Amino acid sequence: MTFTTTTAIALIIFLGILSQWVAWKISKPAIVIMSLCGLIIGPLFNIIIPSEIIGEGMYKTIISLSVALILFEGSLSLNFEEIEDTKFTIKRIVIFGAFIAWILGSLAAHFIADLSITTSLVIGAILIVTGPTVILPLLRQAKLDKRVSAILKWEGILVDPLGAILAVFSLELARVISSSGGSDVKILIHFMLGVVAAVIIGYFAAKFMSIALREHYFPEYLKPAIVLAIVIGVFTLSELISHETGLLAVTVLGVAMGNMKISEINDILHFNENISILLTSSVFIMLTASLSREILISVFEPRIILFVLSMLFVVRPLSIWISTIGTDITLQEKALVGWIAPRGIVALTVTGYFSNLLVAQGYKDAEILLALTFALVIVTVFAHGFSIQPLAKKLGVAHDGKPGLIIVGSNKFSVALADFLATVDIPVLIVEYSEYHLKHAIEMDIEHHRGEILYEVANYNLDLVIYKNMLLNTPIPLYNIMVANEFTGRFGRNNVCIVNVLGDKIKNEFKELRHIQSTRLGDYRATYLNLVELVNQGYKFTATKITSEFSTKDYYEKSDFRKINILAMTESGDITFFTTTGQPKVSEGDYIVSLTPPDEMGYNEINFESFEKYEKVLTNIRDKFQKNFNN
Template identity: 50%
Template structure:
């Protein structure tokens, strides 16, 4: 291969993002794809070895990447999210983590054959799940809010504590076996951990203060946060190894609960960075493994230990720690099964493997193989099973992509009723009870509140809704809604109604850049759509078949028919928009808004046919006696 650090960095980045795309395209767990790609280009084919290629900068790159990922995850830890979940979450991250440490350490000693010292170090590390693996799985599985919140909080909060417990166990070992280490070193370790929490909290408060008081311009906010996170991690980690993760977690949680208006912008920036880092780091770590490490995984002690962690340690620790909480049996089963290990386990275990070997613990040489076996097994087992298990336990949201409509009106109500009849999840949101009157009367799911409010994300679960339509009477508000939700929904799935004004001004050009895609192709506005519904226009569904093609449908349709969307057999919805039309194929259902006259004609034709048929049958019955008489 080309002997160039720049080329290797490029290759790792491309492979990581390509893995993410493949996982999205074929609906596979992204972590599994990245791990396989790393193994293929690393130990299997020997194309790259990042650990050797990057040299001394390998570990700092991994450590800083983990710190940024952990900070981005902790930015989502708003205490308002765990209302009603405080008790089970607290139990799992405290008593549950302690149980997992003890049980995992016992398993490492009696099953994996590790010495007590090494077992307690690695047992503490194996309690982590971490945002690098759990967050992609949650996005893929589309869990209901309760189990998703529990798994997310556990993964992010326990992540730094797992590394700290491992460090704590190592300090205890040092204290017991080394004459140079005294009780003072243990006190210093606890003091350093406390300093990390306080330092992270102080940096979070400082960041919030300078942002809220206008001391940092908007264009510098994300870079400033990025630099402060690295400083927070590096300073704390320099004082005591592994306390940097605790510091960045405290900083992120502090910022998340200050409810700063510009946090969302920073969060989106950090999410993009995290996706890139997770992709590249997983490829780097798996590509750095050796062939000997892979073969060592098939040792029966390691296999037995992995099975013990999967089927005994995790379920038992969750079930015991959640006794007396309001978690249902189904939620306990799901949470007790899902615990994938990730980047923190791989990076920290490699550090302790080298340190423990230096201390004379020969059994520490299998730590890398043991850790990778657990990481890869849990990532595969949980990555491929979380969606299936969540469905079986009724803890997953429907796979059918839903539609969220912003703005209550007669058109919105009738449009939503049509979607409901097609078994498509739909929700209408509005801040006015009056505009929601027809929606409530029709029995359509609704949310009364301001969709742009920060509070909305804590009361409204948007996971089932893949498409959003801004359908209010205000063009500017529609554009604002679409622009706000671009990071969550994606520009391709955001739509708004056509503008009222079609003058030669800059408004239309502006909407193409800051708003959503303009719905429908006849430039129909909010007023026109509602007038058509009020005068009696109906929503019609037309099946496209081999005999009745889309071309024939276009020829026969009324000139005033407005094409709305195509419903694909896969469940996808493709809207007709200005400048583009979906590719219509056999099996699609076309939904349109059309005048009722054609519907009345069809009904009249059916009635005529029925009458003629009945008349023929009556005539046959009347003729039968005459024939028998003859």
Template identity: 45%
Template sequence: MVPSLLFEVMLIFFLGIGSQWVAWRFRMPAIVVMAVTGLLIGPVFGFINPEEDFGSLYSPIISVAVAIILFEGSLNLSFKELRGLGKPVFRISTVGAFIAWILGSLTAHYIAGLSWAVAFVIGGLFIVTGPTVIMPLLRQAKLKPRPAKILKWEGIIVDPIGALLAVFAFEIIVYLTANDPDGTALIMFFAASMFAAVFGWLCGRAIGFIFERGHIPEFLKSPAVFTVVILCFTVADEIMHETGLLSVTAMGITLANMGISSVADMRHFKENISILLISAIFIMLTASLQIDTILEIFSPNIIGYVLLMMFLVRPLSIFLSTFRTGLTFNEKLLVGWIAPRGIVALTVSSYFATILLDAGYEDAEILTTLTFGLVFFTVIAHGFSIGWLAKRLNLSMEGRPGTLIVGSNKFTVELAKSLAKVNVPIIIVDRSWQKLKLAREAGVPFYHEEFLSEQTEHHLDTIPYEYLIAATDSNSYNALVCTTFMPEYGRTNVFKVSPYDKVSKSTEIVSKVGGRILFKHEVNLEDLIEKVDSGFVFRQTMITEQYSYKQYLDEKDEETVFLYIIKPSGKINYYSEEMRTVPSAGDIIVSLMPPNKEKAKIQARLTNEG
């Protein structure tokens, strides 16, 4: 046991984020690492049991965290994303959910041995996937936009629908089994669900109105949003349990489609909070399980139920609901396979297990075990298979990490050509059609639009590109681009050409903000273009055991500009004085070299051949 509750809180957050790091470092599914970590420190070694240690605070903490996670996910659901995907998303979220409910309930009754009443409750709940498990998988797998968007929308939209279906099924059971049936409870359920959706919409509109009118200062906007999210969830959930999820989802979608810039600015902060909460809550839930529950999931009826849910119920519901929706067979196959269950299923099932047992349904004792079995097996199976399957179905963007260059000029076009030669995905973005003439003539992929505009965000697929280079002739614009996209690409993957002026040695503010300075501080864009005009060439040099990096440095010309390193894995490391870049054997250095150096090498080669 840990020495104090404070120490336990620290340990939960530390292990949660540590699991995320291990997953990133070794390219493993984060939810798998978190689940295993929680099981080890909880039921296996008995270090903590959050459900017992937190007492009456345990359920409210989990509920609020789930509400914030679901809100953050729904804040990314812009209707503009649905261009061409509205039909399959709608079908999966309605027809597909209904088919999955019916088939899942039949499976629970005939395979898991549950009574009809309990089977229909748990069948409604198990249609959910949710952002807690889908988002980490999408982040890991790098799917193509269509299947990624479908899985994201389904996970967030169906989350509250599944919880409401479970509540609806329970109310129907109570109504049908009552000695004196009264439809009041059913009417209350539909009224509460309608109120939750409207209340969420009103909360979203109210926050948007206040932000647009400037009634809240910038430093209070994020705290205000989180406070209203908790208010929105709590009010709806107090009226009818589980309707709070519907309410926060409606609030998030409302804000996402109002086009408020300050909400977009907070998105990365809220995503960071969501990752922290997902990590902590997954550790808490798995650490609170009992060892008997874990052992029980390997019983034949539970394993049979899980296998049918994964290999029959899910694929069948997707294929039937997406008939004539324009999805390809491969897309249906991938979406039909990926359906990991997560936090919502675990938390809501424990609630229904309690109320069903209180209502006299003794077979509800198995609900927690059944839920954990489905969560554990789907998380493991889908977590490890999504990347492999996406590649097999040609639905993955995997490959060498690409580079997106903002600014079309002689240097960036030649840089793009050198990257294309080594099969690195590349694209040049510029708002000037005239400047893009160089890219067009060179056959370099390009996109004609203002990079910071909303249209670019919705029409330009940025998934293949892990690096961003701002290389326009405006230093302030380069700094703005880097500052805007640093949260998305990461601090070490965003670069800008040097803003320094060699004559005045300017240290203007744009040199201090946004992005690392590319190549050398003393070599700005004007110098790079001048070198290209002077005949400088892009040369590849491999470092080997016989030809070391030190020898390469000794032989290089003083005017040579180191551009980037290609690692044997295909990873690109761009040169920057702000980063330690030391090539090793097997690395290829690409540099911009003076033409006289290249001519000398050619002459020496001809002499040797002669």
């Protein structure tokens, strides 16, 4: 079948996004699905060969620009203040561990994969990358302890742009070493001027964008698009001055902008994240589809297999163990961090860029780089993806407790619910921007985080690995909906619930609130102000166990009508909210947690005398109403 260029590109984009969705659906790394799609349409069945259909020149342009945009998006999230606050262990791994991994990886490439010094230095630099696009899904799956999770997460983010910068440096350094006498002054000066020019271009472009965004030179709807154009312009200008410095320039641009405290940076981050997802998905399929059958077969060459094994069992463990000497990291933590280092989309895309560059400059052995990197990517994604959770549990560095709850918004109800769930070992984190509203949570020693959750998560300041559910409990209806929409994809629609602020009657007066997709907590009484007021009146959280002798039917029929059912809870700690659209399925052995009036009896009991008393009162009211109605 012959495809037009338009059809081929459309199919590649469709398969890339489809792969992302399927990966999310089955909770596996997207790179595995994208690899299969690329191999199927490419070397296996020759349906689409991107470099042939869109042309070699356009193919290389798309790859290089995509890598530039992906690296800009990654570097934009780096904040020096946050780096200063990270643990000493993370700094050692990022600074010394990356350097050791580069040297050892280069040696392995030269002596095991039989590559030239130049090619070895470049690929050794590229393969230090463990990007957040691969490591973060694995961390969510594994539910590691916060300490280990932080180390792996920040390493992935910080080293992501460093790999490409080091690859550029490696290429120029190799040129200097391989020149006559190893000290060709012209090559060295050219390299230094190229690096200086890239840094200057990137920094002053960031300075200009900072001023332009603060002074509102551009309309709101154009800001993200203009930033995108500036990134492409900076990359192109730096490349014109000195080849291979474009990636350095856009990385400097991203890091500088990320640390200039630009208020509009969140909108830009969100826009660039969407562009990055589209590009990484499409480019990865293009790269794998462009692999020839010869390259695919060469993956099974003994030298490539040995190289991959050396990276897994020698280079990574040694770089971690050496760089963490003298730190407070435990042996178990070292063992896990020394094993987990999945390579992903950035590694393969950057390799594709430098592979073409090296081949064009006469390094024919660079033709095997894509096969070598592809082999490492596939092996690490599968090996680390399927081993991280059982290994972490075996080493005792995984969260093997009950899944947690995030509560956005701090008030008396939030704190009371968090305090109750703590008694049954369910971790709860209250996130609140206002320090004043956090006072009660601090007094009750409830785990909390001060900040705006959308910003904190976007900048990787908040670790949500152990949390499965989210409750939105702020007094701002539109903000609750915005946060719910943002996190529904992460937690699942049924695991995100909103506390109704206005009540149904008032809600219908606001067209923005009439069609809320996320579920709302409890029944018509479970409004923001009412829940807080009930807690102030002395209402407490109680849990009633459903047994063979006391079924859910018994509970609903005999329970005090003043109770407000909040959630159902299993023995393993899984919780499901009661919502305005329905009741959760409650099985034998589960608990129903409710907000109960102070004169009710305690845990796991029903006050039948109180129930009968209220039933008599209601009967008298009904009889009087009927009598008056008849008269």
